[in-house]
Amino acid sequence: MVKHRVLLMTEQFFTYTDRYVKFTQPDKDLLLAALGSKHLEAKTELVSYDKPVDELYFILKGCLRKYFVKEGQQITVYIATPNSFIAAFDSFMTGTNSQEIIECLEPCELLVLKKADLEHLYCQIPLMNEFIRKVLELTLIQIQQTLTMYILDNPEERYVKLLSQNPDILQRVPQHMLATYLGITPTSLSRIRKRIITKP
Amino acid sequence: MVKHRVLLMTEQFFTYTDRYVKFTQPDKDLLLAALGSKHLEAKTELVSYDKPVDELYFILKGCLRKYFVKEGQQITVYIATPNSFIAAFDSFMTGTNSQEIIECLEPCELLVLKKADLEHLYCQIPLMNEFIRKVLELTLIQIQQTLTMYILDNPEERYVKLLSQNPDILQRVPQHMLATYLGITPTSLSRIRKRIITKP
Structure with missing residues (x-):
């Protein structure tokens, strides 16, 4: 039963990666060994304000939102749905504390990739650079469009x-x-x- | 004289790339063959509003700014100085027309990489994926910080x-x-x- 669930989760993830790069089976095995998983209830805070962040998430199920708090007011900047990555990318990459909060709006199933494991994967699987380059392109487009929307x-x-x-x-x-x-x-x-x- | 100038330009560019990846000499030769250059006077518009964009720039000399126009008002979102990339990334990656304008504030020397040539380089030089992944990480941090600054x-x-x-x-x-x-x-x-x- 548990094995069946894990199979479904990984199938969903590799359907996503297959859109961008062709990982070999040995590549996929290495990736799987590095991925963790999280099941979270609605309203759980996945990333907290002013805390360091060292994880990246792939959304299998559920819906999350990213927001800032300014003078007690919440300002939502992103709402994420399945089959996409979510993270406090700025903190994840610079090692600074997160200015953003990420919260589950529904019960969520996530795959988790730790920063140290990602760095290790870059060495083990050269294609990982191409995959994350494409993920970053999508992320950059999304953040840029949010900024454009805020301004215009x-x-x-x-x-x-x-x-x-x-x-x-x-x-x-x-x-x-x-x-x-x-x-x-x-x-x-x-x-x-x-x-x-x-x-x- | 011209050859000496080109040497200086490429030396500056590869000093930058060496910080992130170790391109071999054959890699560098392929890269050089793909790069063009531009010398622009101050006040020249490098990227125009509502026009498609298919170039990425590396700043060798000078200073540029990226801005939006809202109801006749200019809103500057980024000021770029030498040894960094600048582009209307959203348009460059999605093929849509640019909502941003990029203008030279000083006389500028730029290296130019066309989208089609970049795609070709990804096939010729696998390390190019790692290099651009790192460039995108820096860009993403910058855009995210601009968004955070605008909101908070x-x-x-x-x-x-x-x-x-x-x-x-x-x-x-x-x-x-x-x-x-x-x-x-x-x-x-x-x-x-x-x-x-x-x-x-």
Whole structure:
């Protein structure tokens, strides 16, 4: 039973890696040996404010959000769904304490890769550099788009973008958290929703 | 004379790459064959708004800034100095038009790498994946820190951070552009400067 679950988890992970690089079976065995797993309840804090971070996560199941706290207010910058990596990348790479908080919005199944193990994998599997290069490209695009959105878009434009890019999120994330993603109050959010619904 | 200049340029570039990976001489020869160069006057627009982008730049000399325009206002998000890469990474990687503008603040000497040539280099030089992975890590840290700064810091905190991280920029960049980096008016900037200078 446990073995079957592990098989399903690794199958899901390698379906993802296969999209980017062709790891050999010996490569996959080394990768598997390095990966841990975590099952977390909803509302668990995966990454905490001002703590060092040395893990990278691949989301098998569930939904997480990344947020900052400014003057007691939460500011959500990213909502992550399965088949993607999530981490406090800045802290992970520089060794500084995390300024971000990552929290599970639903029960989550994660694969865990520790920094020391990743460094070791780079030496064991040269293709790992190509794989992580592609993961970083996706991450960079995501962070850059968040920055662009923060600078250029008003809340209504952000909401419309979210609707088109990830309509799934709207069902999974409570309204008040969505409002912190858009940088507005829940009341303003319901006003925007009404406006969009009644648009000709 | 021209040959001597090219030698100096490539020496500077490989001093940079040597920090991250050990390219062999055949690797370096392939890289050199793929690199172009650009000499640009101050105020030249290197990357334009809403245009596709298929080049990546390594700064040999000069200083550039990356900015957005919102409702006629310029918002500077990055100021780049020699021995680093600059690009509209999001557009470069996704093939979409650039939302950012990159402009030379001083006369600039750049090395140019076209996207198609980079893709080709990945096949020719496996180590290129490791090198670009490390370049992307640095870029990601920079964009993440810009995002964090935009969300968490007030203009005075941003100015103090800039002073400690890159005091050189304060000499090179005109005050009114620095103000657009901090998201304030030039008048507010000189008020902040006075306040910091007179602090006990």
